[in-house]
Amino acid sequence: MKPLTYYIDKFIAYLYVAALVGGVLSCTTYDTKAADENKRVVNIRSVAAVGSTDYMSADDFLLDNEKAADKEDITEYLNKLKNNGIGEGQDEDTEEAEEVTDAPEDGAQDDLTDTGSDSGDENSEEDDRIEIDPDDWHLMLVNKQNPVPDDFEPNLANINGSMKADARIIADIKRMMDAASADGVDLMIVSAYRSYDRQTTLFNNKLNKLMKQGMSYLEAYKVGSMSVTVPGTSEHHLGLALDILTGSYTSMDDGFGETKAGKWLAENAPDYGFILRYPQGKEEITGIIYEPWHFRYVGEKYSKDITEKGVCLEEYLKGEY
Template identity: 55%
Template structure:
């Protein structure tokens, strides 16, 4: 699913009013105008041939009329409106991502066995900018959705301390003891090609990739969103590997669950988890934590709303082995708390929610 123009407008509206509440009404007006212009342009393009026929007919009738006179001006006026200049503005910083990693796109998998690496390249960034149609009802719905999401994601301040909510989508707890709720819904956004994640985290994801690149670290996304069938396949394959080595099914199941999350309890399935490697380290193992990329993520990921979900020394709490490559989006406020206090999401829930 591509991020559309109206998604861009929504994202710009939401981010702006979070920082500047007094701009809510001006941004509302601007959003409506931009969406209306987008719809007009699309309609004009769709029916362009009709307008050409009508204009040509009127021009011919006017010129051929015996009592008409024509005055031709030397000057020309450009009536075109450069929508793309606005459209790319909010993602202009992603230009730094146009540096393609010079690595062999071999297959890597979770836990020694490779998973396919897909690189972000400059051509596919244009795919994010595909325009979409919008109606008057859509305009109202988009603004209402922005207000709702803003209210849900907002962190209230009380006595100077942040207050968090269990209902915040950013903080949803997913693990073996807390499987994904059947009514959990989210919208996928495209990172590149077939690579997707929750569309709400893409702006912060891009900001993090750009910041790392500016610091000389070329991060590479290798495993974002997974659907149910893929997660099941990965888990079953791991179980089969251990049973082939002589383990019973229950033994294999238990060991597999320490390296591959049980289907239905993986954060990859809700689009909030991203596995990262770098252009000079393409293995998903503990050694990634000792690389420049691993150290950069451990130090800076929280600044963009991400945490190292399964930190070293917390295996008894998370139930998952140390995974320095596995990032989880929780929002900047919560990520700062988790980072500063060196706690897991499970501990965060127990303490703050």
């Protein structure tokens, strides 16, 4: 069963969509009491400990180390939600409210293998397509419309020190790091697997930052989720995603893509099974801003094909290329 706090995020998303439909979203309609309540919602999910790491973490660039909500406040707020009928039994309605775009179709494989065209050139192009197995773990899609399944258990192993990733990709990670080093490129993995609680801390701190800038909670939720994924919808939960920077450039922004390390990764990561997961120009499809530091493992067969076609994972799975 999903934790109750999972439904709080779902409920907030439902409120946001309802506000957009009704045309009533406004920055000026929140009184002091509502603003305080919003802050408590943010902090409710921040009670989990951040944990320790032997490495500088990209997560730390996002953390403000703000004080978590008082346990009495948390209990009071959760009870209030229960009394109002929010939480249990809300799955279908709230999940539907979060669906802003169409999720990839289950029948994508059928579309990819259709070679019914009379054109010889088109048949040749179809024959060159790689057959996609929708159940292949390499291609597991996680985004706002496709959260990590409740029963998912990552198979983790240490990359180095306390940083972990899926055990099946450790060898390729090390091969890529060694190759970069041989080319004189300094790569630094700053974040890999993240637990649900860790992602919650990052997300809430991002919202707190935005609300300090004057945004309402709903506005902060919309803007914040474009750069820090909502807990439960992050690829880092799978152990298949890496955030990679370099010692001379430790900012998670567009500028990393112009560094020697950023350019090396964009060109060479596919040789080791990784794709640039959130490419520039695909923001409306992925729902995430351009992130030249975020690489997702899909296996070498798929990584080269996806990169050559110039598509994001969502497009690839739908056969939109």
